[in-house]
Amino acid sequence: MAAPKPIRTRRKMQRVTIMDVAARAELSPSTVSLYFRKPDAVSAAASEAIARAIDALDYVPNLMAGGLAAASSRVVSIIVPSVRNAFFAETVAALQDELGKQRLQVMLSHTEYKEHDEENLVRTALSWAPAAVVLTGLSHSAATRRLLRDSKVPIVEIWELGSTTMDMAVGFHHDQVGQTAASHLIQRGRKRLLFLGARLHEDRRAARRAEGFLETARNAPGVTADIIQHPAPASAEVGGMLLNEAVHRFPDVNGIACSNDHIALGVIFECQRLGIAIPERLSVVGFGDLSFSAAANPSLTTIRPPGDLIGKEAARLIIARILNSDAQPKQAVIDTRFSLLHRQSS
Amino acid sequence: MAAPKPIRTRRKMQRVTIMDVAARAELSPSTVSLYFRKPDAVSAAASEAIARAIDALDYVPNLMAGGLAAASSRVVSIIVPSVRNAFFAETVAALQDELGKQRLQVMLSHTEYKEHDEENLVRTALSWAPAAVVLTGLSHSAATRRLLRDSKVPIVEIWELGSTTMDMAVGFHHDQVGQTAASHLIQRGRKRLLFLGARLHEDRRAARRAEGFLETARNAPGVTADIIQHPAPASAEVGGMLLNEAVHRFPDVNGIACSNDHIALGVIFECQRLGIAIPERLSVVGFGDLSFSAAANPSLTTIRPPGDLIGKEAARLIIARILNSDAQPKQAVIDTRFSLLHRQSS
DNA sequence: GATTAGAATAATAGCGCTATTATGTAGCCG
DNA sequence: CGGCTACATAATAGCGCTATTATTCTAATC
Structure with missing residues (x-):
């Protein structure tokens, strides 16, 4: 007579998983996953069944599991000196609007103009295997550069143009x-x-x-x-x-x-x-x-300064790079210029 | 004679993992993990060896893997109407400062005052198994409320006080x-x-x-x-x-x-x-x-309006809740008040 | 010096999902 | 009508880490 098998591990978990959805839709988890990633590859009948199951179960996908499995996330990490600053707020807002259309999430950090904090922020940012990193300005520590280069993540430097660029840049002189x-x-x-x-x-x-x-x-x-x-x-x-x-x-x-x-x-x-x-x-x-x-x-x-345009162009570069991830990444520098508005004070 | 075993799967991966660090430090991955989560539980000698290995390998932990395994993340999702708005920018900055001290990351979204977008933003936020969610104001759709309630995630509603509160609130009338x-x-x-x-x-x-x-x-x-x-x-x-x-x-x-x-x-x-x-x-x-x-x-x-204080207090509530996660969660409403500054214009 | 509590470390078993490969099923051709 | 392609779906094998349990190793006690 076999000894009663003791319950060994107890694990926290999500209430509803992709397996539950699959079971309810009478399909495999693979197909449900495909439904999210490449909806066109799933038949109309299956799509409908899945959609119904998701709705009935109130399923919320776990993006951490997805990101881990796919070895990449849909997070774009943005590091600005300050969100209190109207200039950067405008750019962040534009980035968020444009990236949001592609279901990319913004993770925001600020350095409060303490440049030596940047390295830590970059390190944390990279911990999320971001789809791209946006940095403000061109001056970064050697360690920061190395971290970013090794990570192979697309980088956009915004709000400043100069002689050197790590990867892509959008701004002006x-x-x-x-x-x-x-x-x-x-x-x-x-x-x-x-x-x-x-x-x-x-x-x-x-x-x-x-x-x-x-x-x-x-x-x-x-x-x-x-x-x-x-x-x-x-x-x-x-x-x-x-x-x-x-x-x-x-x-x-x-x-x-x-x-x-x-x-x-x-x-x-x-x-x-x-x-x-x-x-x-x-x-x-x-x-x-x-x-x-x-x-x-x-x-x-x-x-x-075209803060809004900087955000839009940065988003455009990021999206283009992501969609073309197999192609040879090519550097890009966009000079957005600026305009003098002549009014009464001069 | 056995057929040569073909290489079947090929997977993308992180360059340096916790296993590499463990190998270099001549310890097990468990101990390295412990070093990050509960440093005091690791001996001084081991700590030193691990620190050296991390440094030599330029190890960046994968927070998605960690979050998945732990069934929780160190992300706090903040949803405001607009980051362009100086009021919310101040609160977001304060939140970020305070949460950053506890190694909590801010994920930011904005609704641009379109309330019906909020549900989607909340859904995405929950996909990251956040440690807490911060919402602006008190009016949220029924579906949003349900999502949040079911998720059991700590919620803070900021910048407005009224008769009802989902969980915690910091603001004024x-x-x-x-x-x-x-x-x-x-x-x-x-x-x-x-x-x-x-x-x-x-x-x-x-x-x-x-x-x-x-x-x-x-x-x-x-x-x-x-x-x-x-x-x-x-x-x-x-x-x-x-x-x-x-x-x-x-x-x-x-x-x-x-x-x-x-x-x-x-x-x-x-x-x-x-x-x-x-x-x-x-x-x-x-x-x-x-x-x-x-x-x-x-x-x-x-x-x-004390935008800064709102952020600080919200962060305080979140941190208290996280540190006390086993205790019965208790509602909290903080009225920050506001002050009239009498100057020349009146 | 045998016994044992306590501290430190290691082994184990997944977390929920995706990429890859494999299988099944129509549709089409000579 | 066998064989081949294209399409839809399913099975498989982890991604890198953590929580739990198990195993040491030390230090203290009688």
């Missing part, structure tokens, strides 16, 4: 933004220029805009230019403080470019308080074209 | 915001009040603020109040348009509450253009205390 701002102010007859910047020590892209600005301004005959900066994140309050410092240190200033529109808005308000006429006595150029810029008084001349 | 704005204007001696709102048909929380405003205003003796709205999302531009409509339709208006600070900013700019003195002829109250509100000219009286 920030030094050109600074150059454009300077050129515009000079064209408006301004000779004493300032760049007001926030957090330039951490925000490399803003720093590059400042450099481009200075370069163009100092190469122009009869024009002088300087940078005034503040370590805090950009805000209207910081903009007001910077404007005060500007008129104190450089009373003859007549052209100002700001690292972004928050700063510029602060400048506008502070000039109203100080009775400095814009644009008569002082021309102001911003960066960002934020939601308030066109409605400001005076309306703000600004340089608009 | 939006009708009280409207009441506070109205009371404040009345206290400042204003009798002809307006609420300027954007997208009230989709943004239920803004609509509730409007209701609260109207209720309090109309219950006050000698006070009249109306709502003017615009279907577009809130922006300074819309604010300017609404102010124009306001002074046209109600020339005697002397107190305005706005559905948020973008609207209020537009009102301020438009009043500057029209020569309407704030606060002498018109008092303005906003909602949000956005980055520009304190720096505006005049500085904007506004009601500050």
Whole structure:
């Protein structure tokens, strides 16, 4: 007489699995799986039976099991400096919209401008065997680069263009933004220029805009230019403080470019308080074209970065790469440019 | 003579697995797994050997395999109306900071205020066996509720409080915001009040603020109040348009509450253009205390919702629930309140 | 020094799904 | 009408990890 077989293992589990669906539809699990992955390969009758079973059982697929079996997931990992920042929020939103259409999920992380955190975030991102990784900017640690290269995952670097690219990139040249701002102010007859910047020590892209600005301004005959900066994140309050410092240190200033529109808005308000006429006595150029810029008084001349387009193009590259996964991956660099919106403030 | 055994299956795989690490450290995979999950249970010598092996091999754990085996993941799924919206961006950032400390990953989705999309997003979220789900607001479809209830996953509803809660909630009462704005204007001696709102048909929380405003205003003796709205999302531009409509339709208006600070900013700019003195002829109250509100000219009286605190508290509840997963889950409702910041505009 | 609790490590058995291969079944041709 | 292709479905064998159970190995006790 055999000893009663003891129940040995007890495992947690999903309530409804693909096996339950298959049983109810009187088909094999393989066919149900196929129904999800390649619906066209399943007959109409089978499809209907499966759909009914799914509905009746309220089946929710387990994407972790699927991803493990397929050795890949439908997750796209996005790492931005900050979600609080309207620029990146716009790009993230666009990415999510476009990727969502292909049933790709967004996993979001932010570095809060601490670049050395990026490696950990990338490591965690790769733990999910993502379909692609989106990074902000071009400067990444050697370890981060190695991790990503070894993983063979498609990479898109966004919001900045430069000389090197890991895989794909979508963005624009920030030094050109600074150059454009300077050129515009000079064209408006301004000779004493300032760049007001926030957090330039951490925000490399803003720093590059400042450099481009200075370069163009100092190469122009009869024009002088300087940078005034503040370590805090950009805000209207910081903009007001910077404007005060500007008129104190450089009373003859007549052209100002700001690292972004928050700063510029602060400048506008502070000039109203100080009775400095814009644009008569002082021309102001911003960066960002934020939601308030066109409605400001005076309306703000600004340089608009195509945050939305960056997201859309990045998504397009990712999707193209995924659909063409057998083909030789080819590098892609998309320069989205930017546009100067000339309004009342200059 | 046996036929040569043909190679049958070929599978994609991770380059370095926990088995490789174990082999290199001359330990079993179990011990390596333990090293990750309960480091204290592994001897110092073993820990060191494992750490060395991980480093040498550049091992990246596969969280999908881990999640599948453990029947749970370290993902927290967050569903907000819009990441473009500074309010939610702040909360998402705070959540991410706090959850990140516990090695919990954020998976983000947005509905763009289309409530009927929420069910699909929740379904996808649940496919990852998340450790928790965070939803915005209290109104969810019956199917969404059922999905979530059946999943037994901890739920936190944020940014709104009301009579019912699915599981846990962190937020405040939006009708009280409207009441506070109205009371404040009345206290400042204003009798002809307006609420300027954007997208009230989709943004239920803004609509509730409007209701609260109207209720309090109309219950006050000698006070009249109306709502003017615009279907577009809130922006300074819309604010300017609404102010124009306001002074046209109600020339005697002397107190305005706005559905948020973008609207209020537009009102301020438009009043500057029209020569309407704030606060002498018109008092303005906003909602949000956005980055520009304190720096505006005049500085904007506004009601500050604690977006950051909401994120922190939500994270706290989630972490507490996860750490106490064996205990009876207990409902929790946290009223974060909000605060009126009295500045120059009223 | 035999006994044993406790700590550390190892073996075992899947988690739920997909990719691959195998099988069955029509449809078509010479 | 045998044989072949194309299509639909099923069987098979894991993906890389964790939870459980089993086995050591140490250290403490009498």
